[in-house]
Amino acid sequence: MADPSRDPEAGLDIDRGSTPRTPRWVxxxxxxxVVLFVPFAVLHLTGRSLGGPGSHTPAGGLGGHAPPEGSHG
Known part of the structure; x- marks a missing residue:
């Protein structure tokens, strides 16, 4: 018996093995x-984030604030 998807008398010529091509916009x-995500991921994994809590403080401490003069703390 012939393959019904290739039967010229039935008017079917379906190629079930091929898929449509991906559109250019996709x-x-x-x-x-990818261009936007890869640098973000690299920065995140290396600890050099783009911002957030603590991004404006120096690496060594609590923001570089000294206690006021005359305080005992």
Whole structure:
């Protein structure tokens, strides 16, 4: 028996093994996402974040604030 998807008399010529190509806009969107995500991930994993709590304080302490003069603390 012949394959019904290839039967010229039935008017069917379906190639079940092929898939439609990915549209160009999908590829472009994926490239943009990768270009934006990879640097963010690298910065995050190396500890050099883009901002957030504590990003404006020096690495050595509590923001460089000295106790006021005359205090006992």
């Amino acid at each position: 590829k472009a969107f994926g490239a943009v996402v």
